[in-house]
Amino acid sequence: MAASTGSAGRAWNRSHAFALGLAPALVVLAAITLGPAIYLVVTSLTPLNLVDPKSALDFSHPLGNYRDALTDSRFLNSVWVQAKLSVATVVLQLAAGLAVALLLNAHSRVLEAIRTAFLIPMVLPPIVVAVIWKVIYTPDVSPLHRALAAIGLPLGSLITNAGTAIWAIVVAETWEWFPFTMLMTLAALQMIPNDPLEAAAIDGANRWQLFRYIVLPYVRPTLVVCGLFRLIDSIKAFPLIYVLTNGGPGTATEVTNYYGFVQAFNFSYWGYGSAIATMMVAGVFLLSLLVGRLDRGVGNRD
Amino acid sequence: MTSHAAALAQPPRAQPRVSPRSIRRILLLGAAVTLLLLVLFPFVWMLQMSLRPNDDIMGYNLRFVPTLENYRALWTGNFPKSFANSVAASLTSTVLSLAIGVPAAYALSRWRFRARRAVAMWILATRMAPPIAFTIPFFLAYRYLHLLDTVTGLAIIYLTFNLALVIWMMQSFFDSVPRELEEAAWIDGCTIWGAFRRIALPLAAPGVAATGVLCFILSWNDFFFALILTRTQAMTAPVAIVNFMQYEGWEWGKIAAAGSLVMLPVIVFTFFVRSYLVRGLLAGGLKE
Numbered sequence: 001m002a003a004s005t006g007s008a009g010r011a012w013n014r015s016h017a018f019a020l021g022l023a024p025a026l027v028v029l030a031a032i033t034l035g036p037a038i039y040l041v042v043t044s045l046t047p048l049n050l051v052d053p054k055s056a057l058d059f060s061h062p063l064g065n066y067r068d069a070l071t072d073s074r075f076l077n078s079v080w081v082q083a084k085l086s087v088a089t090v091v092l093q094l095a096a097g098l099a100v101a102l103l104l105n106a107h108s109r110v111l112e113a114i115r116t117a118f119l120i121p122m123v124l125p126p127i128v129v130a131v132i133w134k135v136i137y138t139p140d141v142s143p144l145h146r147a148l149a150a151i152g153l154p155l156g157s158l159i160t161n162a163g164t165a166i167w168a169i170v171v172a173e174t175w176e177w178f179p180f181t182m183l184m185t186l187a188a189l190q191m192i193p194n195d196p197l198e199a200a201a202i203d204g205a206n207r208w209q210l211f212r213y214i215v216l217p218y219v220r221p222t223l224v225v226c227g228l229f230r231l232i233d234s235i236k237a238f239p240l241i242y243v244l245t246n247g248g249p250g251t252a253t254e255v256t257n258y259y260g261f262v263q264a265f266n267f268s269y270w271g272y273g274s275a276i277a278t279m280m281v282a283g284v285f286l287l288s289l290l291v292g293r294l295d296r297g298v299g300n301r302d
Numbered sequence: 303m304t305s306h307a308a309a310l311a312q313p314p315r316a317q318p319r320v321s322p323r324s325i326r327r328i329l330l331l332g333a334a335v336t337l338l339l340l341v342l343f344p345f346v347w348m349l350q351m352s353l354r355p356n357d358d359i360m361g362y363n364l365r366f367v368p369t370l371e372n373y374r375a376l377w378t379g380n381f382p383k384s385f386a387n388s389v390a391a392s393l394t395s396t397v398l399s400l401a402i403g404v405p406a407a408y409a410l411s412r413w414r415f416r417a418r419r420a421v422a423m424w425i426l427a428t429r430m431a432p433p434i435a436f437t438i439p440f441f442l443a444y445r446y447l448h449l450l451d452t453v454t455g456l457a458i459i460y461l462t463f464n465l466a467l468v469i470w471m472m473q474s475f476f477d478s479v480p481r482e483l484e485e486a487a488w489i490d491g492c493t494i495w496g497a498f499r500r501i502a503l504p505l506a507a508p509g510v511a512a513t514g515v516l517c518f519i520l521s522w523n524d525f526f527f528a529l530i531l532t533r534t535q536a537m538t539a540p541v542a543i544v545n546f547m548q549y550e551g552w553e554w555g556k557i558a559a560a561g562s563l564v565m566l567p568v569i570v571f572t573f574f575v576r577s578y579l580v581r582g583l584l585a586g587g588l589k590e
Contacts, residue, residue, distance in 0.1 A: 017494035018413035025406030025469060026421070032462050033428045036439035043438065103334055106327075114334050116576065120345060123572045124565050125523040127540035131561040132344045134547070135351065141359070141554055143347055175341070236432050239525045243544060260434045265530055270438055277435040288430045 037281075044275040050268035065275035075276065077251055078259040084166060085173070085255055086234040090227050092174040097181025098223065102211075104182075105189045115186065122179040130243035133172040137244060162252040165245050169253055172240050177233075181226045188222040189215070232287050235280060256280055352558035359555045372559035381560060384542035388564075391453045391528075391538060392521035395460035396514050403468030404510060408498055410469065411476035412484075422473075425466045433526050436462050441530060451533045459531065460521040467520065468513055471578075475509030476502060512578040515571045522568060539564045 045062040047055045069075045104115050121129065137159045139145040148155045158168040196214050205213070238257060241247060247254035247262065254262070256276065264273025351359060353368040376382075410418065440459050441450070449455035479502055487497040503510070528538040537545070543560045546553060 014488075014494055015413065015415070018409040018415075021405035021495065021498075022409040022413070025402045025465065028402055028461065029425070029428070029465060032458065032465070033424075033431075033436075036436055036443075036462075037431075039439040039443070040435055043442070100337065103330070103337070106330070108331075110331060111334060114338050117338055118341065119572070119576070120342060120569070123519075123568055124345070125525075125540060125568055127523075127525045127543055128348075128561045128565045131543060131557060132348045135348055135554070135558070136344050141351075143343075175344070232430055238433075239540075242525075242529075243547070257432055257434055261437075261530075264434070264438050265441070270442060273434075274438050277432065277438055280432045281435045284430050284432055285427070288427065 044278045046271045048271035078256040082255040088170045089173045093178045096178040101182045101185035119179045126239040130239045162249045188219045192218045352562045372555035384537045385539045388538040391456040394457035396517040399464035399468045407469045407472030428466045464517040471513045475506045479505045512575045515575045
């Protein structure tokens with residue numbers, strides 16, 4: 001294939017060169033994502049565990065782990081805890097993010113600096129967020145508990161109480177992630193044209209009406225995408241739970257991700273852990289499809 | 303709440319005396335600052351704890367003499383080693399994913415082929431998968447490959463999120479570089495990758511830098527993979543912090559100091575890439 005034998009040869013050479021550039025990445029990606037994905041699904045069909053390593057190739061009851069999961073009350077509980085945590089944190093993040101964005105949406109140097117400072121919780125390493133809230137939630141060292149005691153309202157530890165532990169995590173998770181919605185909403189607010197706002201103001205619309213009928217419709221697609229992104233990410237929640245409650249008290253804060261971790265790495269039931277992980281991947285995949293569809297919907301409106 | 307509506311309706315101009323609008327502006331700024339202080343209070347509290355003398359670690363009197371004794375205690379223990387492990391694993395993974403991912407992103411940007419969309423979807427999907435799904439197979443495979451508790455093993459598993467991020471972000475950077483210059487170079491006899499190296503890559507250099515920083519932050523922030531795949535030799539700084547809590551008793555000063563040290567590089571780097579943050583975030587979330 002001589003390089004200079006006409007345009008067909010050149011085009012072929014070009015494709016060849018591009019393919020060479022793309023190939024290493026695709027090979028590595030396949031090795032580190034497709035390979036493990038297949039391995040995960042295969043393992044989920046076996047009873048593989050530490051005690052019986054030979055069980056890696058035991059496919060006599062391929063769906064045994066999945067059947068077990070459906071009757072495992074601890075697993076079902078973890079799905080319920082996950083649902084509570086995800087819905088509560090996403091709703092609170094959207095509300096807080098939108099409110100702060102509306103407050104900060106004006107042209108000013110000072111506000112710009114404040115906007116940047118509000119991003120701090122989101123960019124902190126998750127383990128640092130966990131340490132920060134461990135301090136706040138540990139009565140011995142907590143400024144919050146001390147202040148409440150000083151005004152005569154002593155408060156028991158929130159993270160060792162089965163009724164409040166999940167809400168303590170919801171607060172910390174919301175704190176960590178509301179800046180995401182704030183950032184995205186601020187970007188959307190800057191795109192709102194002035195004309196409809198002015199026209200409505202001239203027609204005597206009050207501030208609530210301006211928000212409800214003009215601002216909200218403009219930012220709604222952004223909020224929906226934010227909510228779905230955060231919903232998917234909330235399924236990965238780990239460091240906060242690991243450090244604050246360790247899934248406890250009992251199983252009060254044991255989300256599905258955490259339960260899979262416990263089964264696979266505390267009890268070494270890798271087969272069962274893989275089945276839980278496979279179901280999580282399927283769930284996340286369905287949510288992603290939804291994001292893709294909505295994302296396109298948002299794009300079409302522009 | 304929608305004060306911007308009024309603010310935008312008229313161009314700002316100098317006010318002769320205190321008007322209702324400037325009063326509202328001051329109130330707004332006051333509210334914003336108050337809210338910021340409230341929100342950042344837990345963060346600031348950890349910082350001040352790290353600077354407090356150990357015998358007064360639980361004190362709440364803010365008039366204390368700051369000391370570095372907690373940081374000094376960290377320096378003499380095992381923490382510097384885990385900090386170095388974090389740097390090594392994050393840097394290795396960043397360099398590897400840039401080396402493999404940048405040419406791939408360029409090919410995806412310039413080369414029209416049939417499976418292009420499918421490849422893009424696959425890359426995005428890897429960003430969405432929960433880490434536990436990667437961890438079990440990697441853990442089982444690493445037991446045989448003797449990669450458990452090694453920095454190399456960590457750097458490889460960090461590729462699962464870094465490589466996708468590099469391809470995703472760099473493709474859009476290359477898309478915004480005009481292709482006419484490269485096409486002219488091709489006609490002049492330059493090879494595809496020669497034109498890439500001499501023209502497209504230098505033009506996209508700021509994008510490469512920003513992407514590299516994001517990769518570093520993502521790897522640096524990892525806790526889950528390092529918790530499972532390391533024990534003692536390759537333990538990273540975030541795991542070391544948890545060990546302070548679980549095994550070494552509750553030395554709050556040390557814990558706060560370690561937390562402050564771990565977040566320092568992230569805060570500094572974020573400042574440099576904040577304008578690219580949204581793009582990176584939308585590629586599937588900044589943290590795992």
